[in-house]
Amino acid sequence: MDNDVSAGSGITTVVGRLALGITLLAFGLGYTEVIDGVSAADAVSIAQYVGGVALFVAGLMAFRDRDNASGTAFATLGALWFTWAVSADAQVSANAAGLFLLLFALVALSLTLAGGDQLGQGAYGLFFVSLLLLSISMFAENDGLAKVGGWFAVAAGAVAWYAATAALAHWPTSVPRRAAGRGVTATG
Numbered sequence: 680m681d682n683d684v685s686a687g688s689g690i691t692t693v694v695g696r697l698a699l700g701i702t703l704l705a706f707g708l709g710y711t712e713v714i715d716g717v718s719a720a721d722a723v724s725i726a727q728y729v730g731g732v733a734l735f736v737a738g739l740m741a742f743r744d745r746d747n748a749s750g751t752a753f754a755t756l757g758a759l760w761f762t763w764a765v766s767a768d769a770q771v772s773a774n775a776a777g778l779f780l781l782l783f784a785l786v787a788l789s790l791t792l793a794g795g796d797q798l799g800q801g802a803y804g805l806f807f808v809s810l811l812l813l814s815i816s817m818f819a820e821n822d823g824l825a826k827v828g829g830w831f832a833v834a835a836g837a838v839a840w841y842a843a844t845a846a847l848a849h850w851p852t853s854v855p856r857r858a859a860g861r862g863v864t865a866t867g
Contacts, residue, residue: 689846691744695737695753696802696843702730702760703806703836710813710829719829723767731761752790752803759783777817784810797853798842805835 702725709719735757742750763779787807791800812828815821845852 689744691737691740691746692749693843693846695734695741695749696799696839696846698729698734698737699753699756699802700836700838700840700843702726702734703802703809703832703839705836706730707809707829707832707834707836711826711833712829720767723764726760726767727764730759731757731764733757734760748793748795751793752799755786755790759786773817773820777814780810780814780817784814796842798838798845802835802838802842805831805838809835 702722705722705725706719708714709717709722712718734753738750738752738754738757741747741753744750784807787803787810790803791807794800809828809831812824812831816824816828841850842852844850
């Protein structure tokens with residue numbers, strides 16, 4: 680495995696990924712209802728301050744460091760989390776909530792397709808699937824599908840957390856690629 684740490688603008692990206700990871704874990708675990716008495720609504724404070732404010736500030740710092748990819752991702756996702764948190768008590772229709780999640784699923788899809796390191800793309804891709812499933816669950820009013828979406832958010836949070844920790848601990852952050860024509864050969 681490659682030990683080269685590709686962490687964007689360094690510590691700013693680490694802080695952003697930690698904030699995203701913590702928020703996704705809290706949000707996802709709330710939707711899975713795997714912990715008795717904990718729901719997605721219990722993640723509101725974390726989403727507002729860690730996912731919203733801290734992630735948005737990390738995005739601004741990344742822009743300052745000329746890391747436009749991380750800046751765009753963190754500032755946009757910070758806006759998502761802050762908006763979700765401050766509107767958590769608002770009475771909106773299931774369709775309005777589904778539309779909100781669908782629009783941010785498209786943002787997560789854009790972040791996934793924008794490229795970057797494998798761990799970042801993995802986290803954003805899993806987050807896209809989570810938001811898409813949660814959106815569909817809102818439109819269909821299907822709690823089972825919301826739980827599955829929650830598990831995808833947990834997985835996305837774990838990948839974001841690993842990416843931040845790997846950068847700090849100098850762990851592997853990419854899977855080695857085989858050169859063309861190399862690998863297993865038949866002997867005969």
